[in-house]
Amino acid sequence: MQRYRKMDKLQIARINKYNVFRCLIRQSPINRAAIAKLTDLSIPTVMSIVDDLFEKGMVRSIGKGESSGGKPPEMLEIVPDRFFYIGVDIGRTTIRVVANNIISEQIACLQEPTGEPFPEKLFVERLCKLVLQLVKHLHAKKECILGVGIAMPGLIENETGNVIFSPDFGWNHIPLRTWLQARLPYPIIVENANRALALNESYIPGEEDHTHTTFSVNLGYGIGAGLVLGEDLYTGASGTSGEIGHITVEPDGPACKCGNIGCLEAVASGAAIAREGQRIMGEGVPSKITELCGADPDRIDAKLVFRAANLGDEIALNIIDRAAEYIGIGLSMAVNVLDPDRVVLCGGLMKNGPLFFDKIKASLQKHQMRQVGRRMMISMETKGEYSTANGACRVLANTLWWQRKLPI
Numbered sequence: 126m127q128r129y130r131k132m133d134k135l136q137i138a139r140i141n142k143y144n145v146f147r148c149l150i151r152q153s154p155i156n157r158a159a160i161a162k163l164t165d166l167s168i169p170t171v172m173s174i175v176d177d178l179f180e181k182g183m184v185r186s187i188g189k190g191e192s193s194g195g196k197p198p199e200m201l202e203i204v205p206d207r208f209f210y211i212g213v214d215i216g217r218t219t220i221r222v223v224a225n226n227i228i229s230e231q232i233a234c235l236q237e238p239t240g241e242p243f244p245e246k247l248f249v250e251r252l253c254k255l256v257l258q259l260v261k262h263l264h265a266k267k268e269c270i271l272g273v274g275i276a277m278p279g280l281i282e283n284e285t286g287n288v289i290f291s292p293d294f295g296w297n298h299i300p301l302r303t304w305l306q307a308r309l310p311y312p313i314i315v316e317n318a319n320r321a322l323a324l325n326e327s328y329i330p331g332e333e334d335h336t337h338t339t340f341s342v343n344l345g346y347g348i349g350a351g352l353v354l355g356e357d358l359y360t361g362a363s364g365t366s367g368e369i370g371h372i373t374v375e376p377d378g379p380a381c382k383c384g385n386i387g388c389l390e391a392v393a394s395g396a397a398i399a400r401e402g403q404r405i406m407g408e409g410v411p412s413k414i415t416e417l418c419g420a421d422p423d424r425i426d427a428k429l430v431f432r433a434a435n436l437g438d439e440i441a442l443n444i445i446d447r448a449a450e451y452i453g454i455g456l457s458m459a460v461n462v463l464d465p466d467r468v469v470l471c472g473g474l475m476k477n478g479p480l481f482f483d484k485i486k487a488s489l490q491k492h493q494m495r496q497v498g499r500r501m502m503i504s505m506e507t508k509g510e511y512s513t514a515n516g517a518c519r520v521l522a523n524t525l526w527w528q529r530k531l532p533i
């Protein structure tokens with residue numbers, strides 16, 4: 126029976142080393158005795174592990190700390206720029222690439238418009254060029270790059286890195302990781318973009334006890350979500366958790382690109398808001414939307430509808446109210462089921478000011494069960510345009526950690 130198998134000495138030594146390393150990443154500057162206390166290891170074991178990390182250039186001394194009676198202890202810290210994670214956010218409008226160091230600080234970044242994702246192989250070649258461009262900028266040797274985390278919208282098979290279905294990209298069964306792996310000399314993982322974003326948004330700097338449950342919803346051109354339990358993503362039995370955009374909120378509603386009818390995404394996403402603006406203009410109803418787009422329906426996007434709403438246009442305000450109402454209904458279902466500590470609303474739609482956030486909150490309060498979610502905090506994303514790419518780095522870091530594949 127696997128579950129009762131005793132660990133051998135080598136496995137225990139490896140776990141001890143990982144724990145000391147994580148302690149140094151999170152608690153630097155720190156002395157050896159404090160590491161021993163936090164990890165519950167003996168001081169000789171910590172000394173031996175730290176010596177090894179010194180030899181590998183991963184830890185350095187930063188002088189003496191304060192004495193608590195005896196000799197002042199030597200303070201240690203992790204060498205932050207010894208290794209890097211690369212994160213790629215393949216957005217429908219923009220591709221963003223970041224390089225983060227071992228303590229998750231963003232060191233470098235670049236972005237360019239996504240353009241047409243066809244033919245798929247040529248698009249993947251472009252991605253590789255962007256990754257190599259950023260690596261070159263770091264002046265880092267090949268072995269200093271720990272891997273590349275890819276955040277991609279759509280259904281992703283985690284074990285293989287295959288994109289099963291990406292409606293935003295029109296991709297079906299694309300072996301993304303295999304294609305990237307053939308061109309890049311680093312370990313590669315592929316994760317759903319909403320989940321990568323959720324992992325980054327769940328992280329609170331300085332928080333020691335990472336036990337919170339965070340439900341993060343990405344409200345943009347499409348709608349998706351990610352659930353983070355403590356420090357780990359919940360992916361689901363078949364790797365497809367988080368599809369809040371495809372729950373039915375209007376059984377007789379419009380068709381959704383997933384093949385169902387009346388999905389949240391079909392009535393409340395950025396694309397749905399734009400479509401509604403175009404429909405109303407097509408019916409000849411006078412509004413600021415028509416003025417702002419110069420009577421050209423192709424220029425109507427969600428941003429323009431929000432602009433009209435912020436100018437007080439009743440028609441635009443109705444469209445926004447309706448979208449917020451549906452999002453609140455969708456959120457109430459998730460909150461009733463999950464009772465999370467935190468809900469974070471992210472994505473392009475949240476960049477249109479606090480009005481939309483307040484309307485969603487009001488709808489959520491109206492629809493959620495009164496007794497549920499009393500301890501829940503709800504907030505807007507604060508981590509900026511590279512949050513998904515940084516999340517891809519975090520997914521990679523977690524994967525390498527659990528697979529014990531860090532070079533320590």
Ligand SMILES: [Zn+2]
Nearest residue numbers: 371381383388
């Ligand atoms: Zn759908």
